[in-house]
Amino acid sequence: MWIVRLVTKRLALGVVTLTALAAIVFFISTLVPGDPARVAVGENATPDQIAAARERLGLDKPVVMQFVMYLGRMVRGDLGVSISTHSPVSSGLAAALPTTFELVLLAILLMVVVALPTATIAALRQGHHVDTGLRTSAVFAAGIPTFWLALLAQFILAGKLQILPISGAVSRQYVVQHHTGFMLVDSTISGGLAAGWDAFQHLLMPASVLAVLFGAQLFRALRTEIIRVLSREHIAVARAKGVPRRILVLNHVLPNAVGPAITILGVQFGMMVGSAVLVESIFALPGLGSYLTNAVSSADINALLGAVLVTGVVVVLASLLVDVLQALRDPRVRAAQNGGRR
Missing domain, CATH: 1.10.3720.10 (MetI-like)
Structure with a gap:
């Protein structure tokens, strides 16, 4: 059915878009001044406490590995815990x-x-x-x-x-x-x-x-x-x-x-x-x-990524709805989804 093909194509494109968006925001966030580990434990934390927080948050691993770990959690629906509020994102x-x-x-x-x-x-x-x-x-x-x-x-x-x-x-x-x-x-x-x-x-x-x-x-x-x-x-x-x-x-x-x-x-x-x-x-x-x-102000990477991704999901779903409505009102769009068959 044409609507199934349309939704499948748009969702697949949406997944690619969201993955690219997550990658861009994630790698840019690593360049922003501020230490998420220090934010997590407070300004008065000792160096040992900060080091332990970095290990617990996975910040001691290479940036690429951090991103891969984040994608794995995201696929499972886990957006992580806010570094600043210590509550689920x-x-x-x-x-x-x-x-x-x-x-x-x-x-x-x-x-x-x-x-x-x-x-x-x-x-x-x-x-x-x-x-x-x-x-x-x-x-x-x-x-x-x-x-x-x-x-x-x-x-x-x-x-x-x-x-x-x-x-x-x-x-x-x-x-x-x-x-x-x-x-x-x-x-x-x-x-x-x-x-x-x-x-x-x-x-x-x-x-x-x-x-x-x-x-x-x-x-x-x-x-x-x-x-x-x-x-x-x-x-x-x-x-x-x-x-x-x-x-x-x-x-x-x-x-x-x-x-x-x-x-x-x-x-x-x-x-x-x-x-x-x-x-x-x-x-x-x-x-x-x-x-x-x-x-952004607290260098909370998990909260930042979660907010950007949710905004991206809303945009993708809104775009999908637009495409479906456009296909419903325009027979030419439906014909294109059917491979030219009307």
Whole structure:
């Protein structure tokens, strides 16, 4: 079956990609200043304690052998123990990932809510001042550096207007018990709707930053596709028959234009997980970004590799989902997977 062949090929490519990614990060991490053994035992450790830690962590072996040992553990699903926290890397990542997923999913929701109507308006008003203004805004938004936009949002929304919290996941007045790992869910369970709303407000600004950065590409893709659909013959016939524009857009144009947008969202999901690293650090969110930042600052090789690999897995799976969706909507892709047979 074509879908089995497609998934098998993409997963095989994903394994190669992740192995190469692990190798690059591992060997670069060995060049970073800092002694993981000293981090593991503390600054006041004796030379004998540091030497024992190096032997226990396998740091006394050649770098290539260390990497081979790490790959063996990774195949078994063992990401190792964090050198700085002395807890399993998998546990730390499991606690951090839900926050990142909440951030990215809310950002995607904001992107769709804003990009879909604005792209439709721009396409329907092609060549007019409204279209020009929206396209110019999209180009400007796409070129803003992440760090600058995040600081600007904090300065305006939290500092000047004081309508959103400047950072953090939830206000200190709420004690949140972690049931699912998702802050919006856990805060609502622990403190009711008031705590849930507070957590949502904390998440809204960083999600908006991500939405602005990636929404421009979605806007441009939707606008282009809507214009392409509007130029089709059956749309012209429907217009000639007097079909109201609202019905024409909702029933005929948008259903045919959102396909490529779904593909773009799939690609952007993986990219947004990577970009969330910086955003989470700026807004002090306890997600994958904070975990990765702490790993780098403490020379925690196991945590660093685990965070990078998990990010890579998310990107690979998002790419796989995009390929499957593309094949489902495009018969030519399915034919290619079937060796040219339709």
